[in-house]
Amino acid sequence: MAKGATPQPDAPRPGPAPSGPSEAEKSVAATTTRNGWLLSLPALVLLFVAASGPLLIVAAYSFMSPGKYGGIAPGFSLDGWVGILFTRDIFDDTLKLADAHLTIFWRSVWLSLLTTAITFAVGFPTAWFIATRPPKSRGLWLFLITIPFWTNLLIRTFAINEVIRNEGLLNTVLMKIGLISAPIPIIYTDTAVLIGMAYVYLPLMVLPLFAAIDRFDMRLLEAGYDLYASRWAVLRRVILPIVKPGIVAGSILVFVPSLGAYVTPRVLGGGKNMMIGNFIELQFGQGRNWPLGAALSMTLLVIVMVALLVYVRASNRGTPHG
Numbered sequence: 256m257a258k259g260a261t262p263q264p265d266a267p268r269p270g271p272a273p274s275g276p277s278e279a280e281k282s283v284a285a286t287t288t289r290n291g292w293l294l295s296l297p298a299l300v301l302l303f304v305a306a307s308g309p310l311l312i313v314a315a316y317s318f319m320s321p322g323k324y325g326g327i328a329p330g331f332s333l334d335g336w337v338g339i340l341f342t343r344d345i346f347d348d349t350l351k352l353a354d355a356h357l358t359i360f361w362r363s364v365w366l367s368l369l370t371t372a373i374t375f376a377v378g379f380p381t382a383w384f385i386a387t388r389p390p391k392s393r394g395l396w397l398f399l400i401t402i403p404f405w406t407n408l409l410i411r412t413f414a415i416n417e418v419i420r421n422e423g424l425l426n427t428v429l430m431k432i433g434l435i436s437a438p439i440p441i442i443y444t445d446t447a448v449l450i451g452m453a454y455v456y457l458p459l460m461v462l463p464l465f466a467a468i469d470r471f472d473m474r475l476l477e478a479g480y481d482l483y484a485s486r487w488a489v490l491r492r493v494i495l496p497i498v499k500p501g502i503v504a505g506s507i508l509v510f511v512p513s514l515g516a517y518v519t520p521r522v523l524g525g526g527k528n529m530m531i532g533n534f535i536e537l538q539f540g541q542g543r544n545w546p547l548g549a550a551l552s553m554t555l556l557v558i559v560m561v562a563l564l565v566y567v568r569a570s571n572r573g574t575p576h577g
Contacts, residue, residue, distance in 0.1 A: 310556075316549035325543035335546030339554060356534075363530040364558075366445060367513035370452045374460040374509050375502065377453070382464035382501075386471070397465070400458050408455060412522045415451045416442065419523075443525035451519040456512060460505040467501025499569075507566040511559050531555050 320332040342353040385396040403411060418424045421438040429435045441447050471494070479489040495502070517532035524530075529537070531551065538548030 313549045313552050316545055317553050319546050321544045321546050325545070327545050332546065335544075335548075335550035338544070338547040339550055359529050359531060359534050362445065362528070363514055363532075366449055366452065366530065367510050367516075369449055370456060370513045371460075371506050371509045373449070373453045374457050375464075375506065378457055378460035378464055378505065379502075382461050382468050385461075385465050386468040397462075400461050403455075403458055408518050409522070411455055412451055412519050415454055416522060419447055419450060442523065443527065445524075445528055447523040448520050448528055448530075451523045452513050452516055455519060456509045459508040459512075463501045463505040463508065464498065465501075467498040467504075471497055503566055503569045507562060510562060514558060514562075515555055 316327050317335045318331055318333065320328040320330055320334060322328045337350070338353070339356060340353055341350040342356075343350060381400075385393060385400070388396060416423070419441045420426075421440065421442060423442075425441075426435070426438040430438070441450070475493050475497070476489060479493050484492070514530075515532045516530055517536060520528060520530045520533050524533075526533075532555075535548050535551045535555070538544045538551065542548070
């Protein structure tokens, strides 16, 4: 700067460009969102009418009284909900604990848990075997797993019936080779129902487990062995935590339909080893107690919702949040 010259102020620097969408962009986004909701409105209405409508009817039936010849009688009543745990004496109209109802609930939950455990014990090695095959043969093994879905559930249940009945394949083979002298009475027992449900729902456990194991980085196994971990420690500390989402998803996919199973307990249980699904059908059919059947249906729905909430919490527990 020359001597005596007046210093000039610095030129103002341009400020930062305004951030965020403009008013025009916000208007376009709002219009797009509104048009999307309008386009999906028919599907939403159909979904509400077809799915929520019958559910609301069943919920309303659970707060009514049974009709004299079946159906329902208009008027508010809690008899259906009380009938889940209690039954009225036909002479003095007193309430007592419904032991038969509690037995059916316990059998349903217990068999569903056992079915989930058995399918996991069989499905985990199967899924691991498929996931570790060469890519060319992996598709063939998955194809074999999905073959049971090609047939109806009733047909698959009758197939198991032909295997475990007194004159079935299992007892015939065991008697031919001399291991038993008389048929093993499996059919029409809880064991028969358990075997049938494990067979029917096994693919629902294998497929989620395969999807989780297929993404597993096998280099982690080598790292575990390099750190002198035993096979059990690697399984417990490395494999199971990583494939946990597949385990939880498969368990839910097996437990939920097992809890509400109807065909398999009906065919293999012979009608005397009922589960919740059979008990609900009995109330709407021969029992002619629609409010109790509706209350049982809503109770089953609540149990399923609790199981799904447990699934969501178990899935999110090990998920890192950024």
